[in-house]
Amino acid sequence: VMTTFFxxxxxxxxxxxxxxETKK
Known part of the structure; x- marks a missing residue:
C-alpha cells in the first residue's frame, strides 16, 4: 500500500x- 501511495x-x-514548465 505504501508503495502505491509513494x-x-x-x-x-x-x-x-x-x-x-509548460506554462513557462
Missing part, C-alpha cells in the same frame, strides 16, 4: 512540475 505522490509532483 508512486502516486511522485506522479502528482512530476505532473505539477511538468505543467509549470
Amino acid at each position: 508512486l502516486g505522490l511522485v506522479a502528482h509532483i512530476f505532473k505539477t512540475k511538468r505543467q509549470k
